[in-house]
Every structure is written in C-alpha cells, then in structure tokens.
Amino acid sequence: MTTPAPIARVMVDSPLPQLDRLFDYAVPAAMASDVAPGVRVRVPLRSAGRIADGFVIEVVTEIDYTGVLSELEAVVSTASVLAPEVVALARAVADRAAGTANDVIRLAVPKRQVRVEKVWLAGQADGTSAAAEADPVTPADVAAYPADRLARAIAGGEKHAVDAVPRVVALPDGRQVGHWATTMAAAATHALASGGSAILSVPDYRDQEQLIAALEAVLPASRIVHLDARQSNPDRYRAHLDCLGETPLAIVGNRSVVYAPAARLALIALWDDGDPLHAEPLSPYVHTRDAALVRQQQQGCALFFLGHSRSTEVERLVEIGYLGTLGPARNYSPKIVPTAQQAPQDRYAAIARIPSTAWREAKTALETGPVLVQVARPGFAPRLACDSCGQSARCGHCDGPLGTKTSGSVPACTWCGKPAAAWTCGNCEGTRLRQVGQGTVRTAEDLGRAFPGVRVIIADGDRPLLHVDDAPALVVATRGAEPLAAGGYHAVLLLDGERMLARESLRVGEDCLRWWANAAALAKPGAPVVLVGVGGALATALATWRPQSYAAAELVDRRRLRFPPAIRVATVTGTADTVEKALASIAGLTGADVLGPLDTDAGVRAIVRFDYSQGAAVATALRAEIIRAATVRRKRVPGKSIPLALPTLKVRFDDIEPFIE
Structure with missing residues (x-):
C-alpha cells in the first residue's frame, strides 16, 4: 500500500x-x-x-x-x-x-539567531541539553501564609487573588527584595517539584531583579530562565529555546513571558497586574492578565494575581467567584498616617512644603535610617506657565508642556525635548515663565535646606537606582522608581497626592492607591507612612490597609455607568464608511451599545460597549469587517498610476484610552 x-x-x-x-x-x-x-x-x-x-x-x-x-x-x-x-x-x-x-x-517567538540555534540543536542531538534534570528542587513555604496553602492551590490548579505581604526581606546572601518576590519564588518551587513549569510575569526590570534574586535563593540556577524584551537577541532566543525542553523551569519576564512555551505548565503568577506596563502596546493589544486567564483555561494550571492592592478587573473576577482569595495568616498592615496639607507651623517644614507632622516624622526617622519621599514628577519644575495669564506653556513644535529639569536650565518640551529659549505665550504674548509644581530635583533642594547636613538621593527615570543602604538619607523618588532600602525605610512620606489625583483618568483612583501601597510596603515594620493632602475613601482604604474595599466600591460605580471592567469595550477607528459598516455588523447584538462616532486625529472613532457574554460575537463580527475592509479593491484614478489608498479599519478591544480624558 x-x-x-x-x-x-x-x-x-x-x-x-x-x-x-x-x-x-x-x-x-x-x-x-x-x-x-x-x-x-x-x-x-x-x-x-x-x-x-x-x-x-x-x-x-x-x-x-x-x-x-x-x-x-x-x-x-x-x-x-x-x-x-x-x-x-x-x-x-x-x-x-x-x-x-x-x-x-x-x-x-523571538527572531531566529542562527549560531544560538546551531548550538541548541547540537545539544539536542548529543543529549547535553537535558543535564538540568539532575538538579533537584526542594519546595519552599512562606511562613506568612497558612501552612501548605500555596502547595495545595498549585496542586489543585486553583485561581486566586493573592494579597501580598507589605514587607522588605533580606535573602540569605544579604540582598533585599519585596516579600511578594519570595512568595512567587516559593510558589514556583512547588510547581517545579510537582513536575511542571512556572511562568512568572512582572511589569519591569526592577521587579525582575527582585524576583530572580528570590528564585536564586531557592532554586538551582539551571532551573531559572529569564525571558525579556530588554535582552539581546541572542540571549532572548537562547532563553526561548531553553523553554522548549522537558525540564520544568521557572520562566521570568515581562508581559510577553505569558506566551513562553511550557508544555507541562503548573503555575502562572502575575505581580501587580494593574501596572500599565502589563498592557501590550502592539496588536492585538492583549493585556497580560487576559492572556494568562486564557492560558490557564487551556492548560488547567494554577493562576495567581499578586499585589499590595487589587485592580478592578481582578476584583470583578473575585466577586463573580471565578477567582478565590488567598491572604496572609495575620495582619501585616503598615502604619499609615493620613494628614491634611495644612500650613506648616515650623519654618523648616514650610521650606520643605510638607505639613509639620510629616516633617517631625522624617526628622525622627533620619536619626536612625533612610526616609523615602515619593513625588509625582521628575525634574525641577514639571510644568511651566505664563507669568502674566497663568496659561500652561506649550511647545511651539509639538504642543507638549514645557518644563525644566534643573534649577536655572533652559525650558524644554517634556514630550519632544526641543528647547524653548525664545518662548512667547500664545494667549497673551507674554515672554516670562513661572514654575508650577515641584519635581524630584526641586523637592530634593527644598528638603536639603529643611534638613541641613542630611544626605539627599534622587531616584527617577533619569537617575535609576535600585538599592540604598541603611544609613540616614532622604531618598526622593518618583512613583514606581523607589529603590529598596536595607531593612526597609524608617519613614515614608507620600507627597503630591492631590496632584496625582488631578489626572483625568478612569483608573486614577486605583492607580494612586497602587502607587501609595507599593511605596508603603517599602517601610520597615512599625515605621510611619505619612499620606499628605488626601482624604476620603482613598485615604481610608490605605489607612485601614483594605485596598480591595476601594476596588469593590469603584466596581459598583463602573457597573452603574457601564464602564469597564463592568462591561467590555472596543474602539473602532477608520474612515467614516468603514466604521459605519463595522457598527452595522453588531447592531443586532443584545447588550451592545455604541458611543459616537466622532472625528479624531486618527480618523472617525466609535466606542462599542458590550457584555462579556457577547464578546465572541462582537469579536467575530468586527474581525470580519476588518478583513472586508482590507480586501476591498479601489478603482484607479484616471490618468494616475497610483491607486487610491485602501480603506483602513482598526479595532482595539478592552481599550480604556478613550476614558482617560
């Protein structure tokens, strides 16, 4: 035959x-x-x-x-x-x-690297690539959580929102990491000991460094794979090839690591899923959280969402019973001290633009160790305004806001970087600028005068810093750029709260709570964390260390307004004709409604809101319209050799950009 x-x-x-x-x-x-x-x-x-x-x-x-x-x-x-x-x-x-x-x-799948691939194929042929099988794994437990709880959750393929312990801990080799990193590392040991791999996704390189350090304390180096877009092409391709083997691995990376090959997957764990770095900027724009949920459903592994606070997306999954909750066995809440932005009585506090309560806490803490000061923006003056009319100064090239990075520096655009030495106000034709707001540099100068003789350290995007020692110092950092202090900070001051909340965004409340909670977690046990100038539900949620209560209340409001994540949304952008046809394709679906369309710089845009149960139908209909718009043929213009441009239609699901302003 x-x-x-x-x-x-x-x-x-x-x-x-x-x-x-x-x-x-x-x-x-x-x-x-x-x-x-x-x-x-x-x-x-x-x-x-x-x-x-x-x-x-x-x-x-x-x-x-x-x-x-x-x-x-x-x-x-x-x-x-x-x-x-x-x-x-x-x-x-x-x-x-x-x-x-x-x-x-x-x-x-990273781009092919021929030399790396040849070495890997040679190892496959002679069997040397399986040498890591000899390295044993001993499961590790985290004392803060109920005994064997992590192990049972992984063995049963459970899905949980995990409340992280707000502590900084020292590893056996002396390195400092967040407690969350040791929790993820311990969970990975249970996954590997059971014969499966673990995919561990974190937002950025700072978190990756902590997590890898925690993993190295409990796993052999041969069982840890770092897979990150910041790696060189050969290193990333080599890591990808390592994931293709049969040896269970702990695979660490940023958002794209959720797509790493892992045939026997036992655990997916995400740290801080509310961080915008988990949002994929490339088509089809799938958030790491959503990709993890789909993969867990396909492969039946355990799924953990860890965080000091809880995103509204995770809170919704908890409330509908799709996720369970897993928290520490006892209370580890930081000592939060909310305080109003009153006029300081002490002249040093007035110089430092902080309430006298915060100044006193910082002064006491500086006698024994470092103090963290979180501010909203980097630079000297994050924003400049016309001295005559008060209108924000804008760049003449791209219309971005002007700012200064250092005292006395030439104003420059914070978007395109072009200097604006000969600036003129477009409103009143004034030529003089005044500073609005205080960035890291200006705050450091003010604090240096308020605390004479104290070392001042700046940590922001221009001055990345991962660690500081336990000597007295004022560490001025932007949100998300706070370095870890040995043993934890002796006090934490959270400034610019009102300025952070002034940003127009659907997520501004939960973002601020996440920034503040992550900074508070860097304090040593019992150290004061002073929240300046913020009250209401946010201050209460932080002070009582119940950020999930704020997420739950926020979700109630989102349901009432039909805002994500209570419902799903998709933005449809293109020409007037293509958008009209796309909207017509979903007109008959129950529970779907349309906001718009309206004209934008990118073309005509409409927002489609729909229930989760209609997600597959909406996606199918809109995808069909994308294909139709891409395949339609246009007639050539008589006398011209270049055909008219094909119509474009862009669809982005779960896009909250329209709700930012």
Whole structure:
C-alpha cells in the first residue's frame, strides 16, 4: 500500500488579516524528514510569485481540497520553535481581540539567531541539553501564609487573588527584595517539584531583579530562565529555546513571558497586574492578565494575581467567584498616617512644603535610617506657565508642556525635548515663565535646606537606582522608581497626592492607591507612612490597609455607568464608511451599545460597549469587517498610476484610552 504524501499546514507570517489562516502545501520527498510542527519554512504565494516565511502548524495526510497543491519552497530550520500550546494560545487570544494569531506569535517567538540555534540543536542531538534534570528542587513555604496553602492551590490548579505581604526581606546572601518576590519564588518551587513549569510575569526590570534574586535563593540556577524584551537577541532566543525542553523551569519576564512555551505548565503568577506596563502596546493589544486567564483555561494550571492592592478587573473576577482569595495568616498592615496639607507651623517644614507632622516624622526617622519621599514628577519644575495669564506653556513644535529639569536650565518640551529659549505665550504674548509644581530635583533642594547636613538621593527615570543602604538619607523618588532600602525605610512620606489625583483618568483612583501601597510596603515594620493632602475613601482604604474595599466600591460605580471592567469595550477607528459598516455588523447584538462616532486625529472613532457574554460575537463580527475592509479593491484614478489608498479599519478591544480624558 502506498503511503500518503505528507501535507504541511502552514501559518504564513503576514500582517494581512485575510491571511490569518492555515495554508496547505505538499511536502517534497527530500524535505519529509525535516518537516514537523513548529519548524520554520518558506512557502510560495500565488500573488506576484512571492516567497513568504511561515511556521508549520501540523502535518497531515488528508485534506478536503482535491486539486494540486504547491510545494514547500524550503525548510529554514529543523528546530521546532513554535510549541503547540503557544499556537493554541495565540489563536484563542487573537480571536478574543479580533486580531491575528500571527501578531501574537511575533510576540511569542523571538527572531531566529542562527549560531544560538546551531548550538541548541547540537545539544539536542548529543543529549547535553537535558543535564538540568539532575538538579533537584526542594519546595519552599512562606511562613506568612497558612501552612501548605500555596502547595495545595498549585496542586489543585486553583485561581486566586493573592494579597501580598507589605514587607522588605533580606535573602540569605544579604540582598533585599519585596516579600511578594519570595512568595512567587516559593510558589514556583512547588510547581517545579510537582513536575511542571512556572511562568512568572512582572511589569519591569526592577521587579525582575527582585524576583530572580528570590528564585536564586531557592532554586538551582539551571532551573531559572529569564525571558525579556530588554535582552539581546541572542540571549532572548537562547532563553526561548531553553523553554522548549522537558525540564520544568521557572520562566521570568515581562508581559510577553505569558506566551513562553511550557508544555507541562503548573503555575502562572502575575505581580501587580494593574501596572500599565502589563498592557501590550502592539496588536492585538492583549493585556497580560487576559492572556494568562486564557492560558490557564487551556492548560488547567494554577493562576495567581499578586499585589499590595487589587485592580478592578481582578476584583470583578473575585466577586463573580471565578477567582478565590488567598491572604496572609495575620495582619501585616503598615502604619499609615493620613494628614491634611495644612500650613506648616515650623519654618523648616514650610521650606520643605510638607505639613509639620510629616516633617517631625522624617526628622525622627533620619536619626536612625533612610526616609523615602515619593513625588509625582521628575525634574525641577514639571510644568511651566505664563507669568502674566497663568496659561500652561506649550511647545511651539509639538504642543507638549514645557518644563525644566534643573534649577536655572533652559525650558524644554517634556514630550519632544526641543528647547524653548525664545518662548512667547500664545494667549497673551507674554515672554516670562513661572514654575508650577515641584519635581524630584526641586523637592530634593527644598528638603536639603529643611534638613541641613542630611544626605539627599534622587531616584527617577533619569537617575535609576535600585538599592540604598541603611544609613540616614532622604531618598526622593518618583512613583514606581523607589529603590529598596536595607531593612526597609524608617519613614515614608507620600507627597503630591492631590496632584496625582488631578489626572483625568478612569483608573486614577486605583492607580494612586497602587502607587501609595507599593511605596508603603517599602517601610520597615512599625515605621510611619505619612499620606499628605488626601482624604476620603482613598485615604481610608490605605489607612485601614483594605485596598480591595476601594476596588469593590469603584466596581459598583463602573457597573452603574457601564464602564469597564463592568462591561467590555472596543474602539473602532477608520474612515467614516468603514466604521459605519463595522457598527452595522453588531447592531443586532443584545447588550451592545455604541458611543459616537466622532472625528479624531486618527480618523472617525466609535466606542462599542458590550457584555462579556457577547464578546465572541462582537469579536467575530468586527474581525470580519476588518478583513472586508482590507480586501476591498479601489478603482484607479484616471490618468494616475497610483491607486487610491485602501480603506483602513482598526479595532482595539478592552481599550480604556478613550476614558482617560
């Protein structure tokens, strides 16, 4: 009996939405031994005789098509770098967001590095790549949580919102990390000991450093893989290849690590899912949290969302019973001291622009150790205004706000960086500027005068700093850039609360609570954390260390207003014609309503709001319109050789940008 010829089903690497499907190609006999799911190939396309790259998704012997198939052009590499579980995840999240699986796979699979790949293939051939199997893993527990609770949750594939302990702890080698990092590391040891891998996603490099340090304290180095977009291309590709093996690993990275290959996945853990760095800026714009939820459902692993505060998205999942809650066995709340922004009585407090209560707490703490001062913005004066009329000074090139980074420096645009030495007010034609607000540099100068003889340290985007010692010092840092202090800060001052809350955004309340809670967690046990100039529900939630209560109240308001995450939203942007047709495709769906459309700089935009139960139907309808808009043909203009531009339609799901201002 003749063996049927193999047929490769290939996903072509193309951004065109109409090509987001599998194409069938005959496998030449000379390539049959090299073609397998996950390998890179080159294939012919019928249009203009082009050759395209792609991945083999599966190899079959029968298909419905009865005609003659084109043959594969070449096998680029025999390395199977696209894992089946990643293909399934890419397809699912793309369908959920009306995107293409190709776009997700570009995030998941790094660019090929030939030398790295050859070394890996050689290791696969001689068996040296499996050497890590000899390194044993001993499960570690975290004393702050009920005994064996993490282990049971992982073994049972449970899903939880985990309340992190607000502490800084010292590792055996003396390095300082947040307690949350040791919790994630301990959870990873249980996952690996059970024979499965753990994917651990954190927002940025600061968190990655802490988590890797915590992992190195409880796991062999061969069981830890760092997979991050900041790595060099060879290092990232090498890490990706390491994840393809059979050895259970702890895979650490930022948002794209959720797409790392891990066939026997036992745990996905996300730290601080409310951080905007978890939001993917590339199409199809799927948040790390949503990708993790889809992957957990597909592979049945445990799922943890850790944080000092709780996002409204996680709170919604808790309230509907999809997530459980897991907290420490006893109360670890920091000592929060809310205080109004009253006129300081002490002349030094007046110089430092802080209430006398905060000044006294800082003065006492500086006798024994460092004090953290959190401010809203970097630079000297984050914003400048016209001295005559008070209108904000704007850049003449891009209309961005003007600011100064140091005392006496030339004003410059905070967006494009262009200097504005000859600035003129567009409102009153004034030429004099006055400073509005205080950044890290100006605050450091003020505090230096208020606390003479005390060392002042600045930590912000221009001066990144990860750690400080336990000697007395004033550490002035922007939100998210706070360094860790050995043993914790002896006091924490949270300034500029009113300025942070003045930002117009749907998430401003939960963002501020997250910033303040993360800073408060850097204090040593019993040290005062002074919240300046903020009252109401936010101050109460922080003072009682019940941030989930604020998230719950916020969610009640969002339900009343039909704002995300109580419902889902999608923005539809394009020409007036394409947007109109896209909206018409979902007009009959129950529970879907439209805000707009309206004209924007990017074109006509409408916001579609819909219930979660209608998500699949809305995504399917809008994806069909995206493909239709991309494939429509326009007639050439008589006498011109260049055709009219094809219409564009852009759809972004779960986009909260329209709710920012």
